[in-house]
Amino acid sequence: MPAPGCFHCGEALPEPPARLVLDGEPREFCCSGCAAAAQWIRDARLDDYYRLRSQPASRVGTDNPDLAAWDREELLAGHARDVMLGGTRGREITVLSDGMHCAACAWLIDRALQRDPGVLETSANAVTGRIRIAWDPQRAPLSRLLARLAALGYRPYLAAGEERERERRRERNRALLRIGLAGLGAMQAMMFAEALYLDTRGEMPLPTRDFFRWITFMVSTPVVFWAGWPFIAGAWRELRLRRPGMDTLVAGSTLLAYFASVAGTVRGSEHVWYDAAVMFVFLLLVARQLEQRARGIASAQVDALARARPAFATRERSDGSRESVPVSAIAVGDIACVAVGEPVPADGVLLDGEARFEEALLTGESSAVRKRAGDPVYAGTACREHAARLRVTGVGSDTRLAQLVRLVEQAQAHRPALARSSERIASRFVAGLAVAALLVYFGWRLHDPARAFEVTLALLVISCPCALSLAVPAALAAAHGALARLGVLAVQPEALERLAETTDVVFDKTGTLGDGRPRLQSVDRLQGLDAAQALRIAMALERDSGHPLALAFVDAADDAPVATSLRAVAGQGIEGMVEGEHWRLGQAGFAAGVADDGGLWLGGARGRARFTVAEGERQDARAAIAALRQEGLIVHLSSGDGDAAVRRFAAELGIDHAHARQSPTDKLAYARALQADGRVVAMVGDGLNDAPVLAGADVSLAIGDGAALAQRAADLVLGGRSLMRVPDAIAVARRTRRIVRQNLGWATAYNLLALPLAAAGLVTPWLAALGMALSSLVVTANSLRLARMRAR
Amino acid sequence: MNILLLLIPLSLVLIGVAIWVFVWAVRRGQFDDLDTPALDILREDEHDRPLQAPDPPPGHADAD
Numbered sequence: 011m012p013a014p015g016c017f018h019c020g021e022a023l024p025e026p027p028a029r030l031v032l033d034g035e036p037r038e039f040c041c042s043g044c045a046a047a048a049q050w051i052r053d054a055r056l057d058d059y060y061r062l063r064s065q066p067a068s069r070v071g072t073d074n075p076d077l078a079a080w081d082r083e084e085l086l087a088g089h090a091r092d093v094m095l096g097g098t099r100g101r102e103i104t105v106l107s108d109g110m111h112c113a114a115c116a117w118l119i120d121r122a123l124q125r126d127p128g129v130l131e132t133s134a135n136a137v138t139g140r141i142r143i144a145w146d147p148q149r150a151p152l153s154r155l156l157a158r159l160a161a162l163g164y165r166p167y168l169a170a171g172e173e174r175e176r177e178r179r180r181e182r183n184r185a186l187l188r189i190g191l192a193g194l195g196a197m198q199a200m201m202f203a204e205a206l207y208l209d210t211r212g213e214m215p216l217p218t219r220d221f222f223r224w225i226t227f228m229v230s231t232p233v234v235f236w237a238g239w240p241f242i243a244g245a246w247r248e249l250r251l252r253r254p255g256m257d258t259l260v261a262g263s264t265l266l267a268y269f270a271s272v273a274g275t276v277r278g279s280e281h282v283w284y285d286a287a288v289m290f291v292f293l294l295l296v297a298r299q300l301e302q303r304a305r306g307i308a309s310a311q312v313d314a315l316a317r318a319r320p321a322f323a324t325r326e327r328s329d330g331s332r333e334s335v336p337v338s339a340i341a342v343g344d345i346a347c348v349a350v351g352e353p354v355p356a357d358g359v360l361l362d363g364e365a366r367f368e369e370a371l372l373t374g375e376s377s378a379v380r381k382r383a384g385d386p387v388y389a390g391t392a393c394r395e396h397a398a399r400l401r402v403t404g405v406g407s408d409t410r411l412a413q414l415v416r417l418v419e420q421a422q423a424h425r426p427a428l429a430r431s432s433e434r435i436a437s438r439f440v441a442g443l444a445v446a447a448l449l450v451y452f453g454w455r456l457h458d459p460a461r462a463f464e465v466t467l468a469l470l471v472i473s474c475p476c477a478l479s480l481a482v483p484a485a486l487a488a489a490h491g492a493l494a495r496l497g498v499l500a501v502q503p504e505a506l507e508r509l510a511e512t513t514d515v516v517f518d519k520t521g522t523l524g525d526g527r528p529r530l531q532s533v534d535r536l537q538g539l540d541a542a543q544a545l546r547i548a549m550a551l552e553r554d555s556g557h558p559l560a561l562a563f564v565d566a567a568d569d570a571p572v573a574t575s576l577r578a579v580a581g582q583g584i585e586g587m588v589e590g591e592h593w594r595l596g597q598a599g600f601a602a603g604v605a606d607d608g609g610l611w612l613g614g615a616r617g618r619a620r621f622t623v624a625e626g627e628r629q630d631a632r633a634a635i636a637a638l639r640q641e642g643l644i645v646h647l648s649s650g651d652g653d654a655a656v657r658r659f660a661a662e663l664g665i666d667h668a669h670a671r672q673s674p675t676d677k678l679a680y681a682r683a684l685q686a687d688g689r690v691v692a693m694v695g696d697g698l699n700d701a702p703v704l705a706g707a708d709v710s711l712a713i714g715d716g717a718a719l720a721q722r723a724a725d726l727v728l729g730g731r732s733l734m735r736v737p738d739a740i741a742v743a744r745r746t747r748r749i750v751r752q753n754l755g756w757a758t759a760y761n762l763l764a765l766p767l768a769a770a771g772l773v774t775p776w777l778a779a780l781g782m783a784l785s786s787l788v789v790t791a792n793s794l795r796l797a798r799m800r801a802r
Numbered sequence: 803m804n805i806l807l808l809l810i811p812l813s814l815v816l817i818g819v820a821i822w823v824f825v826w827a828v829r830r831g832q833f834d835d836l837d838t839p840a841l842d843i844l845r846e847d848e849h850d851r852p853l854q855a856p857d858p859p860p861g862h863a864d865a866d
Binding site: 058061062113114116117120133134135136137179183186187190191194195198201202218221225228229 | 806810813814817820821824825828829831833834835837838840841842844
C-alpha cells in the first residue's frame with residue numbers, strides 16, 4: 011500500500027525521500043533514521059508491528075542522541091535499583107518516552123529490547139509512557155539498550171526517580187487489591203445475606219440465624235475497614251478541616267450500616283445490613299477507580315514529560331576540554347556547551363559568534379530567534395543551526411523557566427473557588443439526617459421506648475444515602491470514560507464541573523487556533539517578473555533549505571526548477587542559482603535592497619517581489635468556534651502576536667473580542683478581568699507562555715501537541731489536533747451536570763419517600779433491601795447514559 | 803442443617819483461596835500491562851519464519 015507519507019512515521023516526504031526495498035516492496039521514508047528503524051524492525055522479524063499499530067510511529071530523525079551519560083554511576087545511583095531476576099543480579103530503571111502512541115509501540119519496545127541478551131525483563135506501557143527495563147550491567151550497558159530505543163524513535167528521558175516510580179506502582183496495586191477484596195468479600199457477604207433474606211416467614215432457628223450473622227460479620231469487617239479505608243481516611247480529613255463532603259457521606263453511611271448490623275447481631279434484633287455496607291464500598295471503589303484511572307492516565311504522561319529535563323550538560327574545563335556533567339553540577343560562572351537541537355541547561359550569556367535559539371517553550375514563537383554574543387539565552391530553549399557556548403548566569407530555581415513554573419503554581423493556588431455542589435448537598439444532607447434521627451429517636455422514646463433504638467437505626471440505614479453518594483461518582487466515572495473516547499483527558503478532578511459553568515472561551519492564536527505552519531497569503535510589489543515566476547523561483551530556493559518558511563511554498567507552483575549552490579545566510583535569508591540566474595530570498599535589505607518592512611522579499615538581477623506569509627488556521631477552527639457560539643459561549647482571542655496578524659485572524663474566524671501583543675501576565679490579567687465581571691472563563695492554549703493563564707482561568711484546556719508544561723497547568727488536555735474537541739468537551743460537561751442533577755433529584759425523592767416510612771417503623775427487611783438496591787440502580791443506569799456520547 | 807457447619811467454612815476457605823490468588827496476581831504484575839499481551843495472538847507464528855539475530859540499527863553503532 012503506497013502511503014502518502016513516510017512509511018514509518020507518516021510525515022511528509024522530502025525531495026528526494028530516502029528509499030528502501032523491504033520484502034520486495036519499495037518504501038519511501040522521510041529520513042534515514044526512519045528507514046534504518048524500518049529495516050531493523052524487518053530484520054528482527056518484528057514487522058508485525060506495522061500491521062498491529064493503530065497510530066503512526068514518531069519520526070526517528072537523523073541526530074543521534076549521545077546516551078553514554080546513562081551508563082554513569084551518579085545517574086544510575088539515583089534512578090536504578092538492584093534486582094535479582096532468575097538467579098542473575100541486575101539493575102532496574104524506569105525511563106520515560108514521548109514516542110509511544112499505541113499499544114503496538116509498547117509491544118515493539120518489549121520485543122526489541124528482549125532481543126538483547128543483556129536484558130532480563132522489560133515492560134513498556136503506552137498509556138503512561140513509561141518503560142521499565144531490568145538489565146545485567148555485566149552483559150549490556152544501559153546506553154546500548156537505550157540507543158536501540160532511540161533508533162526506533164523512542165527517545166528516553168529520565169523519570170522523576172526510582173523511589174517515586176515505585177511509589178506510583180505500589181499505589182496502583184493497592185487500589186487494585188482493595189477493589190479485588192471488596193468485590194470478593196461483597197459477593198460472599200451477599201450470599202450469606204441472601205440466606206437470611208430468603209427466610210421470609212422467620213422459620214430459621216435463632217442459633218442458625220446468629221451463626222449466619224457472625225459469619226457475615228467476619229467477611230464484611232475487612233471489606234469495610236481495609237477496602238473502604240480511603241473513604242474513612244478521607245472522611246476523617248474532611249471532618250478535621252470542618253468541611254464535611256462526599257467522603258464523610260460515604261464513610262458515614264458505610265460505618266452506620268456496619269455498626270448498626272453489629273449492634274443488631276449482638277442484641278439479636280430484627281435486621282442486619284452487612285450486605286448494604288459491603289456492596290456500597292465495592293461499587294464506590296469501582297466508580298472512584300474508574301474516574302481516577304481516566305485522570306491518572308492523563309496526568310501520568312503530562313506530569314512526567316513536564317519534569318523530564320536534560321539529565322546532563324556539557325561543561326568546558328578551563329583547559330578547553332569538555333566533560334559531561336549532571337545538570338545539577340552546573341554552577342553560575344561555568345561555561346556550558348550546547349549542541350544543535352539540544353536544550354539549553356541553564357540561563358546564560360552567549361559567548362561567541364551567532365546562534366539561533368528556538369524559544370517556543372517560553373514565548374510560544376515557533377521560529378528561532380537570532381542571538382549575538384552577549385545576548386541572554388534561557389534554559390529550556392533549544393539551540394538551532396550552530397552549536398553554542400554560554401557563560402552560565404542562573405541555574406535551578408533562578409532560571410526564567412523556573413520562574414514561569416512558579417507563576418503557574420501561584421496562579422493555580424489563587425484560582426477562584428467554585429463551591430462544589432455535591433459537597434454542599436452532602437453536608438446539608440448529613441446535618442438534616444442527624445436532626446431527623448434525633449427527632450425520631452425521642453419521638454419513639456415517648457411512644458414505644460423498646461423500639462426506639464431499632465427504628466432510629468432503620469431510619470438511618472434506609473436513608474443511607476447510597477444513591478446520593480453514588481449520584482456524583484457514577485456520573486463522573488461515566489463522563490470521564492466518554493471524554494477519553496472523545497480524545498480529551500481530564501487532568502484535574504474539578505475540571506468537568508467548572509467546564510459546565512463556562513460562559514467565555516479565550517483562545518490563544520499561535521499553535522491553538524492557528525496550526526503553526528506558515529502559509530502564503532499574497533504576492534505583491536512585483537517588478538520585472540510575474541507572480542507565477544516569483545513563486546517558482548521562491549519554491550526552488552526554499553525547497554531544500556530546511557527553513558521553517560519552506561512550508562509556505564510547498565505547493566506554490568506545479569513544477570519548480572532545481573536550485574543550485576544554495577547558501578543560507580544566518581538571520582538574513584537564502585541565496586542560490588535558479589535556471590542560471592542568481593536569486594536571494596529573505597529580509598528586504600538582504601534580498602531586494604529596500605528598507606525592511608517585515609515582509610519576505612525575493613530579489614535578483616531580473617526583478618523582485620514581496621510575499622506575505624502568515625500562519626494558517628487549524629482545519630476545524632472555524633467549525634469549532636461556530637459550535638461554541640451555538641452553545642451560547644462568547645469567544646475571545648488573546649495572542650502575543652502583532653496587531654495586524656491577530657486582527658486578520660479574528661476577522662477571518664469571526665471573533666469579536668481580539669487582543670494582540672499580550673504577554674503571559676497580560677493574558678492572565680485579561681482572564682482575571684473577565685472573572686471579576688462574574689464570567690466563568692475557559693482558556694485554550696498550547697505554549698508555555700500560556701501556562702500562567704491556563705492555571706489562572708476557571709478551567710483550561712491545553713492542546714495535546716503543545717508544550718508539556720502548558721499541559722501540566724491545564725485541567726484538560728485535548729488529544730490530537732482537532733479543535734472540535736473543545737465544544738465536544740463542553741457538551742459532555744454540561745450533560746454531566748444535568749445527569750448529576752437528575753441523580754441528586756432522584757436520590758432526594760427516594761429519601762423523602764423512605765424517611766417517613768422508616769420513621770413510622772414500617773420498614774421491613776424486604777422493603778429496605780429493595781429500596782436501596784433500586785435507588786442505586788436507577789442512579790447508575792442514568793449515569794451510564796453519559797457513556798454513550800460520541801464525537802460530532 | 804448440620805451440613806451448613808461444613809459448607810460455610812468451606813466457602814470461607816474458597817474465598818480465602820480466591821483472595822490469595824488475586825493478591826498473588828497483582829503482586830506479580832499480572833495487571834500491569836493489559837494492552838500489549840492482546841497483540842501477541844495477532845502476530846504470525848514465530849516458528850514459521852527463520853529467526854535471525856538482527857544487527858544493531860545502523861547509525862547508532864557508536865553508542866555500543
